[in-house]
Every structure is written in C-alpha cells, then in structure tokens.
Amino acid sequence: MAKINNDYCKLRGSYLFSDIARRVREFEAANSDAKIIRLGIGDVTRPLPAKVIEALHSAVDEMAKQETFRGYAPDLGYDFLRKAIADNDYRARGCDIADDEIFVSDGAKSDSGNIQEIFAKDNVIAVTDPVYPVYVDSNVMAGRTGVFDEALGQWSEVVYMPCTKENNFVPEFPKRHVDIIYLCFPNNPTGTTINKAQLQEWVDYANKEGSVIIYDAAYEAYISEDDVPHSIYECQGAKTCAIELHSFSKNAGFTGLRLGYTVVPHDLVVEGVKLRDLWARRHGTKYNGAPYIVQRAGEAVYSEEGKAQVKELIEYYMRNARYIGEGLKSMGYEIFGGVNSPYIWLKTPEGEDSWSFFDRLLHKAQVVGTPGVGFGPHGEGYFRLTAFGDYEKTKEAVDRIRKM
Amino acid sequence: MAKINNDYCKLRGSYLFSDIARRVREFEAANSDAKIIRLGIGDVTRPLPAKVIEALHSAVDEMAKQETFRGYAPDLGYDFLRKAIADNDYRARGCDIADDEIFVSDGAKSDSGNIQEIFAKDNVIAVTDPVYPVYVDSNVMAGRTGVFDEALGQWSEVVYMPCTKENNFVPEFPKRHVDIIYLCFPNNPTGTTINKAQLQEWVDYANKEGSVIIYDAAYEAYISEDDVPHSIYECQGAKTCAIELHSFSKNAGFTGLRLGYTVVPHDLVVEGVKLRDLWARRHGTKYNGAPYIVQRAGEAVYSEEGKAQVKELIEYYMRNARYIGEGLKSMGYEIFGGVNSPYIWLKTPEGEDSWSFFDRLLHKAQVVGTPGVGFGPHGEGYFRLTAFGDYEKTKEAVDRIRKM
Numbered sequence: 001m002a003k004i005n006n007d008y009c010k011l012r013g014s015y016l017f018s019d020i021a022r023r024v025r026e027f028e029a030a031n032s033d034a035k036i037i038r039l040g041i042g043d044v045t046r047p048l049p050a051k052v053i054e055a056l057h058s059a060v061d062e063m064a065k066q067e068t069f070r071g072y073a074p075d076l077g078y079d080f081l082r083k084a085i086a087d088n089d090y091r092a093r094g095c096d097i098a099d100d101e102i103f104v105s106d107g108a109k110s111d112s113g114n115i116q117e118i119f120a121k122d123n124v125i126a127v128t129d130p131v132y133p134v135y136v137d138s139n140v141m142a143g144r145t146g147v148f149d150e151a152l153g154q155w156s157e158v159v160y161m162p163c164t165k166e167n168n169f170v171p172e173f174p175k176r177h178v179d180i181i182y183l184c185f186p187n188n189p190t191g192t193t194i195n196k197a198q199l200q201e202w203v204d205y206a207n208k209e210g211s212v213i214i215y216d217a218a219y220e221a222y223i224s225e226d227d228v229p230h231s232i233y234e235c236q237g238a239k240t241c242a243i244e245l246h247s248f249s250k251n252a253g254f255t256g257l258r259l260g261y262t263v264v265p266h267d268l269v270v271e272g273v274k275l276r277d278l279w280a281r282r283h284g285t286k287y288n289g290a291p292y293i294v295q296r297a298g299e300a301v302y303s304e305e306g307k308a309q310v311k312e313l314i315e316y317y318m319r320n321a322r323y324i325g326e327g328l329k330s331m332g333y334e335i336f337g338g339v340n341s342p343y344i345w346l347k348t349p350e351g352e353d354s355w356s357f358f359d360r361l362l363h364k365a366q367v368v369g370t371p372g373v374g375f376g377p378h379g380e381g382y383f384r385l386t387a388f389g390d391y392e393k394t395k396e397a398v399d400r401i402r403k404m
Numbered sequence: 405m406a407k408i409n410n411d412y413c414k415l416r417g418s419y420l421f422s423d424i425a426r427r428v429r430e431f432e433a434a435n436s437d438a439k440i441i442r443l444g445i446g447d448v449t450r451p452l453p454a455k456v457i458e459a460l461h462s463a464v465d466e467m468a469k470q471e472t473f474r475g476y477a478p479d480l481g482y483d484f485l486r487k488a489i490a491d492n493d494y495r496a497r498g499c500d501i502a503d504d505e506i507f508v509s510d511g512a513k514s515d516s517g518n519i520q521e522i523f524a525k526d527n528v529i530a531v532t533d534p535v536y537p538v539y540v541d542s543n544v545m546a547g548r549t550g551v552f553d554e555a556l557g558q559w560s561e562v563v564y565m566p567c568t569k570e571n572n573f574v575p576e577f578p579k580r581h582v583d584i585i586y587l588c589f590p591n592n593p594t595g596t597t598i599n600k601a602q603l604q605e606w607v608d609y610a611n612k613e614g615s616v617i618i619y620d621a622a623y624e625a626y627i628s629e630d631d632v633p634h635s636i637y638e639c640q641g642a643k644t645c646a647i648e649l650h651s652f653s654k655n656a657g658f659t660g661l662r663l664g665y666t667v668v669p670h671d672l673v674v675e676g677v678k679l680r681d682l683w684a685r686r687h688g689t690k691y692n693g694a695p696y697i698v699q700r701a702g703e704a705v706y707s708e709e710g711k712a713q714v715k716e717l718i719e720y721y722m723r724n725a726r727y728i729g730e731g732l733k734s735m736g737y738e739i740f741g742g743v744n745s746p747y748i749w750l751k752t753p754e755g756e757d758s759w760s761f762f763d764r765l766l767h768k769a770q771v772v773g774t775p776g777v778g779f780g781p782h783g784e785g786y787f788r789l790t791a792f793g794d795y796e797k798t799k800e801a802v803d804r805i806r807k808m
Contacts, residue, residue, distance in 0.1 A: 001614035002583040002674050003524035008682045011689075043475035053468040056697070057461060063660065064457040071447035071659040106510055106662075106692070113690030117545070120407035137689045141521070179406040210405035255475040256467065256696045258510075270406050278412045285415075285541045286517030288510070292660045293460070294695060 007143040016133075016374035020358070027362055037397040039324075039385045040368045042188065042343075044253045046316060048297075049309035052252060055300035059293035073289030076280060077104025077261070081295045084302040085261055089246065095233035101265050103279060104298070106290050108218050108247035108260040113138040114286075115214055115243060115262065116180070118278040123179035126159040128171050130189050130375030130382075132216070135182040153377040162378040163190060165347065169336060170194050173205055181206060183232075184216035186223060189375045189384045190345040191337015195227040199235050206241040212270065213242040218260075221251035221314055223340045239265040243275065250342070252301045252310050259290055259298045317342050320394040321387035327398035342387040345372065357383050365400035411547040420537075420778035424762070431766055441801040443728075443789045444772045446592065446747075448657045450720060452701075453713035456656060459704035463697035477693030480684060481508025481665070485699045488706040489665055493650065499637035505669050505680060507687055508702075510694050512622050512651035512664040517542040519618055519647060519666065520584070522682040527583035530563040532575050534593055534779030534786075536620070539586040557781040566782040567594060569751065573740060574598050577609055585610060587636075588620035590627060593779045593788045594749040595741015599631040603639050610645035616674065617646040622664075625655035625718055627744045643669035647679065654746070656705045656714050663694055663702045721746050724798040725791035731802035746791040749776065761787050769804035 020040060028034055048056075062068035076082070082102040090097035105111050112134050116125075121143055127135050136158065139145050146157030154160055159178050161171035169192035171183070183202065186193040206213045215232040223230055232238045244263040248254035264276040290298075300306045325338040334347040348357040354371030361367050361383075372382030387394070424444060432438055452460075466472035480486070486506040494501035509515050516538050520529075525547055531539050540562065543549050550561030558564055563582050565575035573596035575587070587606065590597040610617045619636040627634055636642045648667040652658035668680040694702075704710045729742040738751040752761040758775030765771050765787075776786030791798070 002616045003527055004674050004677050004679070004682060005522050005524050008522060008685060009677065011685060045470075045473065045475065047470050047473040048467045050468070053464060056464045056467075060457060060460045060464065063452045063460075064454070066449075066451050069449065069451040069657075069660075071449065071657075073660055109692045110690060118409050118412060120409050123407055134689060141686070141689065212406045253473075253475075255692075256473075256477055258692060258695045270408050273408050273413065275408070278408060281412060281415060282545070285538060285545065286514060288513045288659075288662060291662045291695065291698060293697075 005141070007141050010145075010148065011137060011140050012148065016370070020368065020370065023359065023362060024368055034366050036362075036366045036368060037389070037393050037400075038368045039389055039394065039397055040370045042386060042388065043255050044250065044317075044388050045390060046253055046313055048253050048257070049301075049306060049313065051300045051303055051306040051309055052297045055296045056293055059296035063293065070292045073292055073295065075283045075287060075289050076100075077102065077290065078292070078295045081299050084299050088302045090231065090233065090263075093230060093234065095231055097233060097263055097265065101263055101276065103262045103264065103283060104290050104295060105260050105262060105283075105287070106258040107249065108216065108245045109134060111245050111260055111262045112214070112216060114282065115245070115279070116142055116144070117282060118275060119180060119212075124157065124159060124177070125180045125182065126161055126174050126178040127182045128163045128184070128187070129160040129377060130163065130372060130379035131182070132184055132188050133375070135214070160376070160378075163187070163192070164378050165334070165336065168192075170198055177209060179211055181211055181213045182216070183213055184218070186219040186228070186341035187337070187343075188219065188341075189343055189370070189372065189379065190382075191341040191343030191384075192345065193223070193228050193340045196229045196234060199229050199232060203232065203235040203238045203241060207237050211241065212268070212275070214245065215242050216245045218245065218247040219250055219341045220246070221310065222318065222342055224318070225340055228340050233263070233265075239267040241268065243268065248298055248301060251314065252306075253313060254297070257294055257297060259294050316391065317387045320389060320391055323391075323395055324385055324387060324398055327402065331402055338387070344385045344387070346383050346385065348381050348383055351381060354380055354383055361401065361404070364404040365397070367397045367400060409545070411545050414549075414552065415541060415544050416552065420774070424772065424774065427763065427766065428772055438770050440770050440772060441793070441797050441804075442772045443793055443798065443801055444774045446790055446792065447659050448654065448721075448792050449794060450657055450717055452657050452661070453705075453710060453717065455704045455707055455710040455713055456701045459700045460697055463700035467697065474696045477696055477699065479687045479691060479693050481506065481694065482696070482699045485703050488703050492706045494635065494637065494667075497634060497638065499635055501637060501667055501669065505667055507666045507668065507683060508694050508699060509664050509666060509687075509691070510662040511653065512620065512649045513538060515649050515664055515666045516618070516620060518686065519649075519683070520546055520548070521686060522679060523584060523616075528561065528563060528581070529584045529586065530565055530578050530582040531586045532567045532588070532591070533558075533564040533781060534567065534776060534783035535586070536588060536592050537779070539618070564780070564782075567591070567596070568782055569738070569740065572596075574602055581613060583615055585615055585617045586620070587617055588622070590623040590632070590745035591741070591747075592623065593747060593774065593776065593783065594786075595745040595747030596749065597627070597632050597744045600633045600638060603633050603636060607636065607639040607642045607645060611641050615645065616672070616679070619646050619648045621648055622651040623654055623745045624650070625714065626722065626746055628722070629744055632744050637667070637669075643671040645672065647672065652702055652705060655718065656710075657717060658701070661698055661701060663698050720795065721791045724793060724795055727795075727799055728789055728791060728802055731806065735806055742791070748789045748791070750787050750789065752785050752787055755785060758784055758787055765805065765808070768808040769801070771801045771804060
C-alpha cells in the first residue's frame with residue numbers, strides 16, 4: 001500500500017489570499033457599482049522593457065532555424081547569463097563571486113522552496129515574523145517544523161524572530177542555536193531593511209554558530225539608500241555562511257517570464273561538503289535549465305539599454321510608493337518601508353486589528369490591501385500596500401483613503 | 405551547526421556521460437581529422453515548428469503592451485493550455501480526464517524528479533532495469549533506496565524489474581510488494597513498448613496491491629502501432645492507481661523551451677487523501693507556473709497547423725530510426741525499438757560488452773552512441789542509438805558502421 005507524505009497534510013490552508021478574495025467577492029456582489037482598486041498583490045503590472053522584448057524575439061527567431069536552434073540548456077544556466085550576473089550584480093560591486101557560483105533557475109520562489117532539500121531533516125530553522133510563507137511551508141513539507149500551535153499561530157520547532165516597530169524591524173539573534181536562518185532584505189512584507197553593519201553582525205553570528213543564512217535579495221533593485229547592502233557578499237565572511245537568492249521578477253518584471261538565480265559560493269562548506277556541489281546535483285537531477293529564450297531575456301537586463309529601462313520601471317513603481325507613503329503620513333498614519341522597497345507597511349490606527357482595517361478599507365475606500373497578520377502573528381496590527389499598480393489608480397486609492 | 409542531507413552524498417557520479425565525453429575527447433585529440441557523428445544524446449536537433457514560433461512571437465508582443473501584459477501565471481497552468489491538453493491528449497482518445505487533473509510544468513524531468521515528494525519516505529519503489537536515471541536518483545536523494553551494492557550495481561531497497569530480449573522487454577511483476585512503480589513506455593532507453601492488454605495487467609496489479617504507477621509517456625507521440633496505448637488512462641481503472649507524465653520535448657522539440665505536464669486524477673486517493681491535492685499544494689508552494697509565452701507555444705502544438713508540423717517533425721526523426729534499424733538489421737545486428745520510439749536498442753555482437761562496443765564504434769566508424777550498461781546492469785551487452793540527428797549524418801553513420 002503506497003503511503004503519502006504526511007508532512008504535506010500538516011500544511012495550513014492558504015487562508016490569507018482566499019479569505020481576501022472571498023471578502024472582495026462578497027463586497028462586489030452587494031455593491032455592483034464598486035470600482036475596486038487592488039494594492040494587495042506582489043505582482044508587477046508594467047510591460048516588459050523594450051530591450052527584453054527585443055532579446056525574446058531575437059532568441060525565438062534563433063529557435064526557428066536549424067543552424068541556431070538550441071535544445072537542452074546547461075542545467076546550471078548558460079555561461080553568457082552566469083557571466084552577466086556575476087559581472088554586474090557582484091564583481092561590479094566589489095563582491096568576488098565566480099561565474100560557476102551562480103545557478104540560474106526559473107525563479108526565486110522555486111529556489112527558496114527547494115533549497116532546504118540539501119540540508120538534513122533535523123536542522124532547526126529560524127525565520128522572521130512576519131515572513132514570506134514559502135520559507136516555512138517548504139520546511140513543513142520536509143517535516144522540519146514540528147506541530148502547529150493554533151493559539152500562538154506558530155510551529156513548535158521553528159524559531160521565530162519578531163520584526164515590529166519596537167525593534168525597528170531588525171530581527172534579534174535567536175535565543176537558542178539555529179542551523180538555518182532565512183533573511184529577506186529589503187523585506188517582504190514589511191518593506192523595511194537593515195544596514196550593512198547590521199547585516200555584518202548576522203554574518204559574524206552565522207559564522208560563529210556554524211549556521212547557514214539563506215538571504216533573499218529579491219527586492220534588491222529597489223534599494224535607494226547608500227548604507228543598505230545590495231548583496232550579503234558585501235559583508236566580510238559571507239561566502240563561508242550564506243546562500244543568496246535573486247529574482248528577475250521585481251526589477252525587470254519577469255513574474256510571468258520566470259527567471260531567477262541562486263549564489264552558492266565554493267567556500268560554503270558544511271560537514272566537509274561544498275553546498276555548491278549539492279545544489280548543482282539537485283539542478284542536474286531534478287531540473288533541466290531555464291528556457292534559452294528567457295535566459296537571453298535575462299542577459300538583456302544587463303545591457304546598457306536594459307539597465308536604463310529597468311531603472312525607469314523601478315522609478316515608476318517607487319513614485320507610487322512615495323505617493324502612498326507621503327499620502328498616508330500626511331493623514332497621520334505611521335508607516336514603514338516604501339523607501340528601499342515597493343511595499344508600504346502601515347500601523348493600523350489605534351490598535352485596530354489587521355482584518356478589521358482590511359474590511360474598513362474595502363468598504364469605505366474600495367481599496368484592497370493585505371492584512372499583516374496573514375504573514376505571521378507579529379504582523380497583527382499592520383497592513384501591507386504595494387506600489388506595483390498603475391500610478392493614476394494608486395493616486396486615486398490614496399485619495400479615497402484620505403476621504404474615508 | 406548546520407547539517408547536510410546525507411542522502412545526497414549517496415548519489416553515484418554521472419559517470420556515464422562524462423565517461424563518454426572523456427573517451428570522445430581522447431579520440432579526437434589523437435585523431436584531429438576525425439569527423440565524429442553523435443547518435444548518443446536524447447536531445448532533438450530540428451528547429452521549432454512554425455506555428456510554435458508564431459505563437460511565441462505573438463505572446464512576446466502581448467508582454468510588451470500594458471493592456472495585454474501578464475504577470476504571475478496560475479501555479480497549475482493557464483486554463484487555455486490545460487483545456488487543450490485534456491481535449492486533445494485525453495478526451496479525443498476517449499479518456500475521461502478533466503482540465504483540473506492536468507498540472508502544467510516546466511518539463512517531465514522536473515515532474516519525474518519531484519513527484520516522489522508527495523509520498524512517505526518508507527515507500528518501496530520498483531523500476532525497470534535498464535532505466536532513466538532520474539527515477540532512481542530522485543529517490544536516492546529522498547533516502548528511499550538503501551545502500552548501493554557495487555558488485556550488483558543496484559540499491560538494496562529498490563526493486564528492479566529486468567527488461568531484456570529474454571522477456572521481450574516486458575517487465576514482470578515484482579516478487580515482493582512494492583508501493584510505487586515507475587513505468588516508461590515507449591521506453592527510454594530501450595525504445596520498446598508494451599501493448600494495451602499488458603498495460604491493463606499492470607493497472608489491475610497496481611489496483612490490487614494498492615500501488616501507485618508513475619507512468620512516463622514522454623515518447624507517446626512516436627507510437628505508430630495501433631495496439632500500443634498512448635496513455636495509461638486507456639486502461640480500465642487507471643484513474644485509481646496511476647499518475648501520468650508528459651513532455652513537449654520529444655514531440656514538438658521543446659527541450660530548450662521547457663514545458664511538460666502531469667496528470668493526477670481526482671480518483672487517485674491514497675490513505676484517504678487525493679494525491680491531486682498534494683501535487684497541487686507542491687506546485688502552489690514551490691513553483692510559480694511555466695512562462696506565459698511558453699504555455700502559448702504549447703497551446704499552438706494543438707492547433708491544426710501545429711499538429712501537422714509536429715507530425716512532420718516526428719516523421720523526420722522516424723525516417724532516421726528506420727534507416728538505422730533497417731541498416732543494422734541488414735548487417736546482421738539484433739535490434740529492438742525504433743518502431744514506436746526514436747531509440748534503437750541493439751544487442752552487441754557475440755556477447756561483446758557495451759563499453760567495448762562503444763570504443764569499437766568510436767574508433768572504427770567515428771560514431772558515438774550510449775553503452776546500455778550505463779542505464780543499469782541489465783543494459784550490459786546492449787547499446788543505444790538515437791534518431792534525433794540530421795538525416796544525412798545519420799545515413800552516413802549507418803554506412804560507416806556497415807564498413808566497419
């Protein structure tokens with residue numbers, strides 16, 4: 001008799017987004033003339049940069065001709081893309097990362113879900129609270145998280161590091177030893193970040209403890225302040241303790257195109273084994289490379305025109321972020337994020353809970369956001385708005401909140 | 405101290421293809437004028453069908469415009485593609501498969517590697533010998549295979565079902581109970597297949613034993629004989645015991661484009677849980693959908709023009725297969741496959757071992773193939789040639805073997 005992986009059954013339902021959808025549906029049914037503006041999702045809305053489109057068309061044409069057709073891609077990514085990534089995202093910033101430490105994939109979500117596989121089941125993981133759900137869920141599915149405590153809203157074997165305005169959204173070191181630490185800066189969902197000195201402390205801590213940091217830098221392109229690190233490898237010693245995840249989704253708008261990469265340095269050795277070799281083996285066995293045409297699209301992001309066009313995209317979204325942030329501030333809201341990230345994390349007024357604020361926003365302003373508590377118990381009393389929408393609609397949303 | 409997944413360390417090196425590459429390299433170094441013809445790889449070489457190229461360009465144009473841009477795809481695949489698959493590959497053949505039993509992915513390799521995740525660690529797996537390595541390796545990485553016996557070339561906890569000319573390459577039922585059975589027909593590497601009555605026996609066996617069959621139908625498009633099933637769901641009762649894997653690589657040439665799908669029927673329930681729901685949860689948590697443009701390319705495969713162009717592609721490769729098969733037969737070789745598949749599996753002459761035949765072919769005919777023993781101990785004394793090459797080169801290769 002076949003047996004299922006019971007750890008899958010421990011997973012919590014995705015109540016957050018289905019709850020949101022249900023409440024919006026009910027509101028729309030009762031208010032057929034409602035003009036709802038959605039600032040809840042983390043998906044981009046602007047079209048792909050012209051240079052990316054050009055690269056896609058050109059690569060498609062190559063696939064149409066016998067002489068230039070490409071079959072299976074190298075499992076770990078084409079050399080042209082690995083080099084472009086290492087040159088631009090690392091070596092140009094003074095981080096000494098080699099081409100063969102870059103692993104191209106179909107996106108940071110896959111990588112952040114799969115990376116836990118190369119570690120033993122009995123590693124203890126630490127996550128911030130609130131947190132991007134994939135880090136926790138992929139560990140639940142691997143049987144690493146223990147039992148869920150309904151009252152606490154937490155797993156018994158996961159170490160949570162609360163990030164709230166009280167600690168300025170900077171996680172404190174865990175009180176017990178942990179083996180794997182997930183950090184995401186600029187942060188999803190809070191939009192906040194930490195400076196280089198603070199990240200250096202985490203690197204030093206991990207090296208001292210023998211822990212591995214999984215550093216999710218998906219929102220790196222939104223960093224506007226000098227003191228905020230673009231990569232963990234800007235810190236001394238990071239190559240012996242950190243894996244870094246990157247996405248093309250949020251800078252170049254690849255959410256529907258699917259491309260990302262993970263950096264696993266040669267120097268990252270655990271129990272005498274290079275994690276790089278384990279990750280390469282996973283790619284080789286269970287993955288067949290990102291599509292050639294999409295890898296050419298990724299390469300185009302690093303061309304001079306591509307860089308300029310990506311910059312424009314980011315400026316577009318960050319104008320939204322400023323409008324939301326300044327607008328809410330002028331109304332007296334306490335807000336965080338939005339400076340180095342496309343997310344605005346606001347404190348609900350007078351201790352109102354996240355869901356009640358959600359309902360009020362929906363009913364009074366017809367604006368949809370995301371209740372902070374959906375990302376973890378320490379998100380209670382907060383609310384996320386995203387800057388990925390259309391500028392005119394974003395303005396209207398803020399103006400409606402003002403009148404609410 | 406972080407700990408690695410020690411099961412990864414049990415993996416055997418990919419000696420097969422690196423060994424082949426080394427021997428070819430050495431031969432080329434010693435024979436600088438050698439004109440090597442490669443009939444070893446399973447990768448296609450013909451350009452993508454015109455209708456697929458058209459769909460790609462058109463979808464790329466959609467991604468360039470605000471009104472038609474698409475961000476995150478549905479995790480499980482776009483409805484237009486799931487419907488086209490279910491309509492054409494199933495309902496048109498009388499198999500009652502619903503759109504929501506189709507899970508679109510970035511390829512059958514990923515799915516065949518990932519599918520074991522939804523099962524408990526203590527399931528016993530059965531594979532044919534010889535076998536496509538991913539089925540075994542992904543289970544090694546999950547800790548399901550026990551210890552490797554160097555002398556036998558087998559894992560202690562895996563049940564092997566030998567497929568040789570003695571049993572007409574039809575696997576016999578395992579002597580002990582097994583939980584998960586991997587079957588691939590038309591088979592890689594042997595190119596052989598089984599008829600519908602034989603597959604029905606496997607379905608009945610699995611239903612009786614409470615086993616799950618993972619049925620890899622990647623080479624389905626090459627079937628030319630009436631009695632060979634295109635899908636396991638042509639058999640009575642398959643929906644309660646079988647998962648089916650499909651690829652766009654070998655029919656439409658998507659090896660470099662990456663698209664596949666897996667069918668998990670609602671009726672497939674293990675320990676009271678729908679496997680479909682577990683697989684959906686895996687997709688939702690660790691995957692973000694195949695690229696929109698590639699899904700549109702997949703849809704084009706099912707258009708009338710697309711079908712005609714795919715048929716042409718397959719006829720091109722099958723002409724190679726016939727040339728290889730008939731040529732070798734006329735030389736006195738005993739050959740298998742090549743009728744319902746692009747692989748020719750030949751018996752080496754007079755008990756010559758696979759690697760010695762490899763060397764002789766390389767040195768005497770400058771043709772590269774794949775030693776059968778590389779796919780498992782019962783592949784010893786066999787050799788694989790593929791029909792995925794250029795027709796003129798394939799002819800020349802066969803003519804050289806004739807003169808050898």
